[in-house]
Ligand SMILES: C[C@H]1O[C@@H](n2cnc3c(O)ncnc32)[C@H](O)[C@@H]1O
């Protein structure tokens with residue numbers, strides 16, 4: 001694959017879009033024409049004959065560098081998993097680990113058709129660097145955890161301010177900053193209020209875990225006399241710039257609150273099923289209340305991959321199963337959650353293939369078993385295919401993968417495997 005510089009013109013020839021063969025022409029970052037006539041010369045021509053075009057996918061809740069923790073701790077409930085396995089290992093993380101882990105995650109996301117991700121973790125300058133190098137879009141937040149301690153809160157404030165300054169300095173339209181208060185059980189009301197005010201002043205997103213378990217809701221009512229969503233709202237954290245992950249245990253009033261505030265809820269069905277939280281995000285209540293709904297994988301230690309095609313299928317099935325209704329989350333709505341819904345949640349223009357839209361385009365293999373027969377490409381994308389059917393990915397007009405080839409893949413895999421082994425080695429040595 002020829003490395004394509006940003007700004008060149010690209011023609012995707014004879015590709016299937018919405019059931020018809022057509023040509024998609026891109027100038028720089030933008031789709032400039034779609035139609036039967038391919039038009040004049042372009043710098044690059046991609047043969048789309050064997051492809052079905054879909055908008056690039058947006059993963060709205062992940063901790064990308066946790067790719068290094070894939071398979072490290074499985075089959076445990078959330079608090080035990082975090083407290084006994086994940087946090088002790090994360091205490092040994094370095095900036096270099098986060099860089100390698102994020103590169104591995106970007107590789108996996110690109111391979112499976114994701115062009116943008118919403119990330120909350122540590123050493124996020126490195127996440128931004130890796131995302132930028134790999135050509136992806138990312139919203140990055142420092143995982144703010146003050147454990148109700150004033151001194152820790154000051155540290156978290158400094159770390160958040162530093163990251164936001166850094167991202168601003170990158171001056172890159174693909175990389176955005178957000179604040180990342182981890183959850184109501186790890187961040188004090190003072191910390192939450194600071195995050196809300198800082199996000200408002202800087203007009204940046206808020207990324208938080210909300211109502212993931214029943215215990216979180218029970219504890220919150222006992223300690224604060226209100227439910228988690230109301231507590232967050234009281235602290236100013238439910239806004240049109242907020243992405244609340246999980247949202248499994250929201251009740252109807254919580255959904256109304258998120259809808260009234262114009263907030264987004266990110267559904268993470270694989271992680272929820274694996275960590276056994278016993279409930280599925282009420283997508284229908286949220287949608288009816290006017291909240292934005294989108295989709296995310298969560299980190300690789302609780303999923304254990306970043307394949308948004310798998311996530312779409314799990315989402316559509318889990319809604320039908322848990323809420324006992326076959327008509328919930330049909331294929332087209334699920335795809336829209338993973339594309340336009342995700343882009344909107346992260347404040348990016350994207351998630352649609354239209355003239356004037358950013359050229360975030362994924363090609364699926366038309367000849368793959370999962371696309372045969374092709375009665376309904378959207379049904380196949382959601383219910384039949386997984387990310388293995390993705391052949392080509394463009395983000396903002398730049399080709400990130402062509403015919404399944406991503407430049408530098410071997411080195412990324414090798415260096416990430418070394419970083420993961422060294423991280424676990426350091427943690428074991430000390431224990
Ligand atoms: C940023 C921190 O968040 C931790 N984390 C990863 N997955 C989850 C989850 O499902 N619920 C709560 N916290 C989670 C991650 O390990 C970092 O410590």
Ligand SMILES: [Zn+2]
Nearest residue numbers: 209245298299
């Ligand atoms: Zn998470």
